[in-house]
Amino acid sequence: MQHISHPMPQPKTSELEQRLVVLFDEQCPDDFRLRRLEGDALKQVASGVDVAAAYTVLGGVAFLRMDERAMRSAFERAFSCPGIAVESYLNYATFLSALLYFEESQAILSDLVQRFPDNPTVLGSATEAAMAAGRFRFAADCRSAAHRLGLSDQGSSQFNLTGNPMLPLLLDRLAGDGVDERVIHQAVQVAGEVIRRRHGQVISWVGDFTDAPSMVSMFTVRAEFDDIAKTNLLIADALVEHGLDDTASYLTLSCVRHADAYYA
Numbered sequence: 736m737q738h739i740s741h742p743m744p745q746p747k748t749s750e751l752e753q754r755l756v757v758l759f760d761e762q763c764p765d766d767f768r769l770r771r772l773e774g775d776a777l778k779q780v781a782s783g784v785d786v787a788a789a790y791t792v793l794g795g796v797a798f799l800r801m802d803e804r805a806m807r808s809a810f811e812r813a814f815s816c817p818g819i820a821v822e823s824y825l826n827y828a829t830f831l832s833a834l835l836y837f838e839e840s841q842a843i844l845s846d847l848v849q850r851f852p853d854n855p856t857v858l859g860s861a862t863e864a865a866m867a868a869g870r871f872r873f874a875a876d877c878r879s880a881a882h883r884l885g886l887s888d889q890g891s892s893q894f895n896l897t898g899n900p901m902l903p904l905l906l907d908r909l910a911g912d913g914v915d916e917r918v919i920h921q922a923v924q925v926a927g928e929v930i931r932r933r934h935g936q937v938i939s940w941v942g943d944f945t946d947a948p949s950m951v952s953m954f955t956v957r958a959e960f961d962d963i964a965k966t967n968l969l970i971a972d973a974l975v976e977h978g979l980d981d982t983a984s985y986l987t988l989s990c991v992r993h994a995d996a997y998y999a
Contacts, residue, residue, distance in 0.1 A: 835927030
């Protein structure tokens with residue numbers, strides 16, 4: 736079983752970015768430390784030193800506060816700075832995935848894969864996000880690229896699921912049944928819209944294969960059982976409304992409590 740944990744900023748060397756990583760690791764940081772980090776990042780912006788990194792940190796703080804507008808604004812400012820690092824783009828794509836904006840996230844990651852085809856962090860991030868988004872072919876292509884570079888045997892979890900022999904079988908089944916993978920991706924988007932509307936963002940994604948072969952895709956959130964049960968009913972209704980209920984033969988989508996998710 737594969738999981739993507741709570742989105743973590745890509746590791747950098749600055750003290751501000753290290754503090755942000757610690758807060759993400761805690762998942763529920765107190766607002767006092769968020770405000771301190773925000774203040775220090777604003778001071779760095781005012782100093783004119785490594786401004787792009789400071790705005791990236793501000794974007795991470797806004798994400799932790801579930802303030803989507805402030806997060807987007809911070810990253811827009813970061814991208815306008817000279818010398819922007821690839822990690823900033825990766826962080827933004829990861830946060831967008833956690834906010835269930837799969838189209839936006841995938842567009843950024845596809846562009847990064849083209850621009851940095853031999854970057855293992857880019858390939859790993861693209862692989863993880865593509866599996867969560869239901870873009871299985873792109874995920875398999877990213878893993879193949881990593882394998883050609885000798886990167887897929889490094890033990891990183893992001894390659895485990897795409898290395899599963901069930902993935903090519905699922906892709907063959909989709910092709911044999913005449914199912915366009917874009918329909919699968921659309922189903923994930925519909926489910927994501929329901930989850931975002933009810934829970935704001937996800938903590939992690941958990942995926943596994945069945946013998947069919949098909950994919951089980953679970954998005955974890957912090958909520959009570961009754962709320963999650965309602966979310967799953969709304970997901971099922973939304974898939975029917977969009978004429979996507981047949982995708983359940985290939986992909987089972989659900990929302991689960993983060994505390995109950997199993998990590999192998």
